[in-house]
Amino acid sequence: MKIVFIINPTAGNGRALKQWQRFEKTIQFPFEHMLTEFPGHATAIAAAYKDEGQQVLLIGFGGDGTLREIVVGAAGAKELIVGSVAAGSGNDFARAYGTFKDARAIEEFQKIPRFKRQDLGEFANGQDFQFVSSSGIGFDAEITIAVNQSSLKKKLNQFGLGKIAYYLYVIKTLVKFETFTLTVQSADETVVYQDVWLATVSNQPYFGGGMKISPASYTDDGLLELTVVHQISRLKLLLVFGTVFSGAHTRFKEVSQMSSSEFRLSSDKSVFRHVDGDDAGMSTQNEMVVYAVSPHNWLSIN
Ligand SMILES: Nc1ncnc2c1ncn2[C@@H]1O[C@H](COP(=O)(O)OP(=O)(O)OP(=O)(O)O)[C@@H](O)[C@H]1O
Numbered sequence: 001m002k003i004v005f006i007i008n009p010t011a012g013n014g015r016a017l018k019q020w021q022r023f024e025k026t027i028q029f030p031f032e033h034m035l036t037e038f039p040g041h042a043t044a045i046a047a048a049y050k051d052e053g054q055q056v057l058l059i060g061f062g063g064d065g066t067l068r069e070i071v072v073g074a075a076g077a078k079e080l081i082v083g084s085v086a087a088g089s090g091n092d093f094a095r096a097y098g099t100f101k102d103a104r105a106i107e108e109f110q111k112i113p114r115f116k117r118q119d120l121g122e123f124a125n126g127q128d129f130q131f132v133s134s135s136g137i138g139f140d141a142e143i144t145i146a147v148n149q150s151s152l153k154k155k156l157n158q159f160g161l162g163k164i165a166y167y168l169y170v171i172k173t174l175v176k177f178e179t180f181t182l183t184v185q186s187a188d189e190t191v192v193y194q195d196v197w198l199a200t201v202s203n204q205p206y207f208g209g210g211m212k213i214s215p216a217s218y219t220d221d222g223l224l225e226l227t228v229v230h231q232i233s234r235l236k237l238l239l240v241f242g243t244v245f246s247g248a249h250t251r252f253k254e255v256s257q258m259s260s261s262e263f264r265l266s267s268d269k270s271v272f273r274h275v276d277g278d279d280a281g282m283s284t285q286n287e288m289v290v291y292a293v294s295p296h297n298w299l300s301i302n
Pocket residue numbers: 008009010011012013036037038039040041062063064065066067069087088089090091092276277278
């Protein structure tokens with residue numbers, strides 16, 4: 001089995017490169033490695049291994065964005081297995097799909113490779129999007145995008161205080177956010193939700209760096225789960241946010257969840273959208289977007 005590390009040097013607020021340099025010194029088996037040079041590069045690197053004619057273990061050295069790009073490049077290929085070394089800021093991929101904690105664990109995997117077929121989520125909205133963990137619209141997407149684009153975050157990161165930027169944007173967005181009306185069509189029903197703060201389609205339980213937003217999600221069951229937070233006061237929303245880490249938010253009446261192989265979502269205004277915590281443009285007003293499980297699945301370590 002060939003081992004290929006795909007390293008995003010910018011992941012983990014720029015800490016991934018140093019982490020890789022330390023990790024590399026501990027590797028005692030043959031490997032290849034590539035550093036990503038731009039967003040989307042990991043997809044091209046992964047896809048280039050599709051015709052190797054042998055099993056290849058692609059190890060993403062980065063966070064959720066890097067791993068999504070690798071999975072997208074590897075999806076549909078029978079001989080490409082995707083693993084990770086957690087080197088991002090949130091690392092929800094590692095929570096659901098496992099991660100190698102050191103080089104020895106990779107060596108053990110090589111001796112007895114165990115892997116598993118996994119679902120990939122997708123939707124099209126002008127362009128094709130795929131998501132490994134989740135994709136959402138509304139409040140959380142607006143925060144994510146503001147933080148990702150923030151120069152304040154970059155400054156605070158120099159002192160290891162990047163999280164402060166995140167909390168500042170939570171407060172700022174909480175004050176100015178305008179809720180929207182969401183129409184959801186699934187195989188069984190059509191539901192209209194008023195005063196919606198966020199809607200997230202999940203393939204695995206975690207998002208946002210350890211928040212257990214969708215406890216009923218399984219990565220390989222051919223189903224997606226939708227979580228809608230609606231008709232809630234700003235103060236109570238903060239309280240609910242605090243309970244997401246344990247999954248206790250599902251007890252609130254303002255949190256609705258459902259499961260289906262496909263959801264058609266439309267909002268009465270344009271709203272921000274993320275895929276696996278990265279900017280994915282806007283979901284435009286009254287446009288029906290179909291979220292589904294892709295026919296192309298992928299292989300994770302097991
Ligand atoms: N050389 C590069 N320069 C700038 N951006 C890059 C480069 N290589 C990859 N990227 C982009 O960096 C984005 C962020 O990476 P990633 O999500 O892995 O790290 P993170 O945001 O720190 O972690 P997490 O998503 O787990 O919080 C990826 O979506 C990818 O497109």
